[in-house]
Amino acid sequence: MSARHDEGRGTGNEALPPGARSGFAAIDWSKPWFAPFAERGQRWQRAALTSYAALLAEMNADASKARQVTGRGQRLAFIAQDELPPGAAYEAHIASTGCVPTRHNLHDFFNASMWFAFPRIKAALNARQSAAIDLLGVGPTRGGVRDALTLFDENALLFACADPRLSAALRQFDWRTLLLQRRDAWGASGASCEVRCFGHALLEKLIAPFKACTGHAWIVDVPPAYFEWDAASRDAWLDEAVSAALLNTEALTSRMFAPLPVLGIPGWWPENETPAFYDDTSVFRAGRRADAKIGASKAGQAVAASAASAKEGEESPDSTGQGDG
Structure with a gap:
């Protein structure tokens, strides 16, 4: 699991954390780097500005409709960060359960967006990462x-x-x-x-x-x-x-x-x-x-x-x- 996923843990029920509102509100969907993702992104943005739980619900509603799967064929879903079991490797958990631990922040917001924009690429990344973890485990370095x-x-x-x-x-x-x-x-x-x-x-x-x-x-x-x-x-x-x-x-x-x-x-x-x-x-x-x-x-x-x-x-x-x- 990336160290970044140890931060900002939450259950999905708490209010918007300090500073997050200004971050989500700052997304300018007219910018060329954001524009291709605007249709779904604007809807998610409104949910994110409401609450963590609202954002997860919106993401999971889309995942249910799309019937997408992760690197080993598990149905895609988004869970609160605290639902990742202690000691579980982030990529391996996604591959084996289909559940993506997601924090209430911009980093994970954009990560989730890519599951819908380029689902096969995300699958390939998850499949390769989880296979490498199976082979070598999670050590102090990832390897090339x-x-x-x-x-x-x-x-x-x-x-x-x-x-x-x-x-x-x-x-x-x-x-x-x-x-x-x-x-x-x-x-x-x-x-x-x-x-x-x-x-x-x-x-x-x-x-x-x-x-x-x-x-x-x-x-x-x-x-x-x-x-x-x-x-x-x-x-x-x-x-x-x-x-x-x-x-x-x-x-x-x-x-x-x-x-x-x-x-x-x-x-x-x-x-x-x-x-x-x-x-x-x-x-x-x-x-x-x-x-x-x-x-x-x-x-x-x-x-x-x-x-x-x-x-x-x-x-x-x-x-x-x-x-x-």
Whole structure:
């Protein structure tokens, strides 16, 4: 269990804790990182501002309707933090019971949101995490694979891209190509790339965005037709392809991610309309080791292979899951 899940324990019956009201009230659903989740999120937000119990009830009503499951096929449900048995590993408990211990805070609010936005990805994360716990137990360190899974769960961006030159620019820290010279690639018409926020800790940080806020981009090679689909179809495709890659890539590593400063994404922050915004080398840094680029490339290949299998009719697990929370 993550240490963060030892904090803020509650039964679901108490009133809103100090400071939580301002946190939930601060969610601006018009922001591009929150907007894809606004329909459900606004309803949950109203419940969260009422009480802990109201929020859990709203989450469980949605879980019941969706009939989603966790990493080992257990029906998804949300429980108060105090219902997690003493000594139980957080991920293992979710996998074996379907019950997600949830606190009355923004961190767990956004975590729960991802169970509905990308249920298969969450399932894959939970399945891999719980399998690693079964094998190695819960020790002072997670190990490389669990570290990568946790990084994904907490801080990932899904970078969907149909132009290999743009993926290469991201891997190579070529910010001027990716974010300035090819701004047209991010447009509504003729788009070649886009980003979905996934990491719930990243979403929590974006309540009060700052220039250096950086996500870990998981590069997903998508077909050109992807950008002709509606948002729901694109998200379903990403959910299928990325979950398969997470399940089938044995040697997961943090080097498979490429850092991407969130406020640099074209259209996501007014100040980046000025080219000088990208001159800040403390945020838009120069490149890193070649092996990191190789790792990112392997991640993209794994997603592409999984997507191809999905197109040929292979089944993915119809389930949901989460990282260390």
